[in-house]
Amino acid sequence: MELRQLRYFVAIVDHGSLSRAARVLHIAQPALTQQIRQLEEELEAQLLHRSAQGVIATDAGKIFYEHAQAILKQVTDAKSAVSQSTDKPSGTVALGIPQSVSGALALPLLTAIRATYPDITLLLTEELTGNLIVQLRSGRINLAVLFDDGQLSAFANTPMVEEEMMYITRAKSQYGAHRKSVTLAKAIAAPLILPGLQHGVRPRIENIVRTQGMSLDNVIEINSVAILKSAILADIGATILPVAPLLAEIERGDMVAHTISGEKISRTLVLCASKNIPLTNAAAAVERLVLDVTDELCRNGRWRHAQALARDGGSSQR
DSSP, X not given: OOHHHHHHHHHHXXXXXXXXXXHHHTOOHHHHHHHXXXXXXXXXXXXXXXXXXXXXXXXXXXXXHHHHHHXXXXXXXXXXXXXXXXXXXXXXXXXXXXXXXXXXXXXXXXXXXXXXXXXXXXXXXXXXXXXXXXXXXXXXXXXXXXXXXXXXXXXXXXEEEEEEOEEEEETTOTTOOSSSEEEHHHHHHXXXXXXXXXXXXXXXXXXXXXXXXXXXXXXXXXXXXXXHHHHHHTTSOBEEEOSGGGHHHHHHTSEEEEEEESSOOEEEEEEEEXXXXXXXXXXXXXXXXXXXXXXXXXXXXXXXXXXXXXXSXXXXXX
């Protein structure tokens, strides 16, 4: 198996066509077809399904595509690590951010990167946390902001912030409250729109509710922030989330956030990297900048209801 075969395969899947991939790769289509055939023979699996509409990956091809992307990225990172300067880091860094965090962090970070490290290209990936863990483990991304659920020991991690979670409803909702705070019992009595158990804040909420001798009996599972917003605005239910992903709606007065009295519900965010794949100088620079930007957002109050966490020396626990 050769690296060029991985590049050829990824290009075909990305472009959905052998002819388009051949043009981009500057290779004759018969030669490209031969290379893919050799790859399939070595793997003893059909990777591509060809039809009149184009080319798509088979189930085996989809699995191989993920690995091929990760391998090619690590090769690129290795070359970059050898050539780049510690004084002026350059190259491409892939950072994964959960959907519910990007509203607070993404734009300030992009602005800071352009001002501080103009030679670094930052690729931001907005995903559900479960997907980010898979990508970080495989090496497809260099860094990821994850929720500390006590099961991140496989990664090097640095504490970032603790975010308070609030009871959030549509303005003048049937599930709203007349006071600024509500009890946990009242909050979970409403239909709650929450992400699935395998993602985000849901396990944290479930655990706290369980320790209080209660249970979540009326949950609507939605794993999309955009759809969750629409459901709240339609008054289908309320939610328990940090304010960051819903801040625009809250500031416009379309939604109302209430503190939860009696039992503080919060989530801890950490910045994670692989313990097995070294960070390039560019990735290490982005790691430091993420922490600096996070601290500044908490200091000036732009990251609402979030508190920066203490860390040892500002570096990952590797």
